[in-house]
Amino acid sequence: MLHMHKYEKIWMIIGIITLVSFLTIVGVQAFSQTGDHAHHGAPSDKTLIDPEKVSETAPFDEPGLKQIGENEYELVMILQSYGFTPGDIEIPQGATVHIKATSIDVVHGFEIAGTSANMMVTPGHVNTMTYTFEEKGSYLILCNEYCGTGHHFMSTNLEVI
Amino acid sequence: MKINRQDAKLSLAHLYIAFGAILFAGFLGLLQTLVRSETITLPASINYYQILTAHGVLMALVFTTFFIFGFMHAGVVRTSGAFTDKQRKAGWIGFWLMTIGMVLAVIMIMFNEATVLYTFYAPLQANPIFYIGLALIIIGTYFASFSIISRYRLWRKEHPDEKSPLLSYMAVATLILWLIATLGVVAAVVLQFLPWSFGWIDTINVTLTRTLFWYFGHPLVYFWLLPAYMAWYVIVPKVIGGKIFSDQLARFAFVLFILFSIPVGFHHQLLESGIGEGWKFFQVILTFAVILPSLMTAFAMFSTFEIAGRQKGGKGLFGWFKKLPWGDVRFLAPFLGMLIFIPAGAGGIINASHQLNQMIHNTVWVTGHFHITAGGTVAVTFFGISYWLLPHLKGRKLTKMMNKLGIYQVVLWAVGMGIMSSAMHISGLSGNPRRTQVTSYGGHEVASSWGAYEMAHAVGGTLLMISLILYAIVLINLAFFAPKGQEEFPIAAELNPSQKTPGWLENWKLWVGIVFALIFIAYTLPIMDLINNSPPGSSGFKYW
Structure with a gap:
């Protein structure tokens, strides 16, 4: 031994x-699992989607912010080089937002800078995560995976009001 | 004992390419820090992501692989004896395949046909020649691995009842890790990227290729690290006038690295859809297990230092520390590597932890992490190796003057890397993304703090470049101008040579069997799931 x-x-x-x-x-x-939406695991959605038919597939046929409960929202987002649809989002303070995202082209990263909202968005898959915006202010949503020569332009603003 | 001329030539050929690669890629790295800090803009014909691709390929694949085979060829010949003609021939075939592969890949990057970064994530689609180049580099390593493994087997045949030389054993362990790891990237390139980029298949399974890449990508970092550990375990003790603390535990640590560095790739994909949370966590557990051999290594190193220091008359609790040969670059360089590995390893634990990863994933924190692991610990240890290996192979001596320049070089490197990586880690925490040309984001307030840190990247990058110029000067001197003589290839003896090393440590079938079992458990179901429940595939995109 x-x-x-x-x-x-x-x-x-x-x-x-x-x-x-x-x-x-x-x-x-x-x-x-404590409470309603206390999921702290890694974003691991297994929903599939045809990357060439995203705009025809629900819920991505209507991307945007939808209220689904008291101060609870669903944010459906399409990512493509080099932008987020929808852009310039406004969310009330304290709102819990269920983010659903997919890509119509290459791999992107969805990140709200300085928060734990961070996930990979790969074509063919939907990824989801939940985040509660406790503080007012301007948040920066950016793509954190190289997606082409305009990658550094891929960002938008999220305003918590 | 001196390495024969023919084998020295083989080893040197690898080292020259490695040195060329780090010098050129280092310069590209400096350019990146200057562009990102908005100090300069590149001419319109070159884009940032193109030089970033070149930097990654040349550093992560070319510098490391060529240096490692240069070092391991020499190490096996030094400890097990000269290559046979057949083994040496395989070594040269390997060298030329790797070199041709590298040239093809670099040409494609230069012509802007492969601006896909060194991870070449689909569905960004490069010119097929780029993937052929990468494949040739890997096939070349198989020939080189054959030389080393075959020499080791021959030694064991010649010495039936003895344990193998430690350095040869470690080289073989490293290659077993490498051979099993590359299966993933070979499968991805041969079955997916090549037919897809040639147009023989229309679409690619994105998440499957990413999974196969990271099945390879994580053990790849241990393939870089283990040769540095070889130098720590076998060479450093001799340089400081000490002994190997425990031969059997050193071997056991290497076996553990084989077991726990492969079935762990999901910790690079924690935030990815299509892979179940349970499987991710299972691989996180295995990832953490790899810390055990690192703890063993840390203990062995400091025990070796303490014993050697006390033998030289070091008194009291820490008196031995002062007795270490701080003025000898052959010791100082790997020591700096060990020191850097303490924060680097801690950062790795953070990266692999489910929730902490959420904060730093794909931020410049990660760039900081692999610049202190690969660019710090590994690179600085390799510098230390080159200072005695190059003159040894060339029949020259490391002079006092070159030793002194070498000390400036490695200290400058450590300081530069420290500044750059610290700035990367800190601004990564506030979300500054990696792999991004500029991060002003139209003057968004969240991004406003990042500029100052990027200036620090550029300061660190400048110091690193100065260090590389110094390195080039010393290397040229050691290769062509240093006085002729016999520089030692240091190999330490064991502290307790009477201690028997159990035979099961050398039972490779056993370890390969266990690692395949672990891989099978960790990967089969999730990969089957990715294949059976795959979304419609992706066509290629050329967004550059």
């Missing part, structure tokens, strides 16, 4: 305990 120095054993045991506790926290946060 392998011989391990006593101190190294202690070092490894501390390491393993730290790892296991870290993973436990990460796992519990990812999978626990």
Whole structure:
């Protein structure tokens, strides 16, 4: 068998305990469901869509912001090089927004800078995530995956009022 | 012991290409920092994403792969004996295939036919010759791997009841990792990208190709790191006048790297649709397991340092630390690499964690992360290796003067990389995206803080370029002008040579079997799902 120095054993045991506790926290946060929309897992929507028929497929035939409950909205977005449809969005403070996005061309990234709203948008798939806007202000939505030479122009503004 | 002339030539050919690649790609890197900080604008005939593609391909694929094979060829010949004619021939075939592949890929990038970045995500579609070039680089490595593995097997045949030389063992472990990892990217290129870019198939399965890429992409970073670990485990102890702390634990650490660095690619795809959350988390667990061999390595390094330092008369709790040869670049460079790996490894844990990843995914934080891992730890250790390997192969000596310049070079590199990467990490936290030419976003207030950090990228990039110029001067001196002589190829002895290393550590069938079982568990169902429930595929786009 392998011989391990006593101190190294202690070092490894501390390491393993730290790892296991870290993973436990990460796992519990990812999978626990507390409250209505407390999903902290990674955006992993499995809905499929034909990337060439996005504008004919619901809900992407009507992209935009729709109220679906009390201070609760659905934001349906189409991404393409180099823009977001719809752009320049206004959302009331405290609103919970369910974002649904897809791409009609290449891979894009949907990011609201400085927040945890961040997901990949790959053609053929719909991706979704939920975010609650607690603070007023101007938010920057940008594409964070290279999508062509105009990639750095791909952004829009989201105003929380 | 000296490496014979013929094998030295093979190794040198690889090293020269590696040195050329890092110098040129480093210059491109400097240009990127200057463009992004809006200090300069490129001439209209060159676009930012084109030089970004060249920088990525030349650094991540060319510099690393050529350096690693140059080093491993030399290391195996040094510890297991000269290549046979057949092995050497395979080595040269490998070298030429890799070189032709590199030239094809670079030409395509230069002609703006492949501005797809080094990850070449579909459905951006490059010229098929670009993918052929990448494929040739990988096929070339198979020939080179044959030379090394075959030399190791021959050694074992010649020495039936002995354990193999540690450096050769580690090279073989690294190659097993590499061979299994490349299966993914080979499948993606051969079955998807090539027929699609030639027009034989109309569409491509985007998420499947991304999954196959990252099946390869994560072990790729361990393919870079393990040769640095080889130098830490086997060469550094000799340079500081010490011994290898534990031969068997060093081997065990390498085995663990094979097991836990492959079935983990989903942690690069945590925010992606089409892959179940459960599978993502399962691979996150395996990702974290790879920290164990790194903890073992950290312990082994500092034990080696302490024992060597105390033997030289270091007293008290930390007295041994002062006894280490700080003025020797062959030690200082890899030591800086280890030091950098502490924050770099911590950053890696953050990246692989479900929710923390959400904040930094695809921000310039990630760029900062792989610039201190690959560009810091790995590159600076490789610099340290080149300072003795190049003169050893050329029959020259590392002089005091060159050693001193080397110290300036690696310190400058560490400082430059420190400034650049820190700025990247910090502004990444506020959402500054990676792979983006300029980030003013029409003067949006959220983006207003990023400019200052990008200026810091440019300052760091400038220091890195100065460091590279210094590196070039030292390399040219060591290759052609340094006094003739015999520079040592340092190989340390074991601290406890009487300790037996268990035979199962060398039972490759066992480890390959376990790693395939892990890959099977972690990947089969999600990949079947991506194939069976695939959306209509994507046609190619050329948005450049």
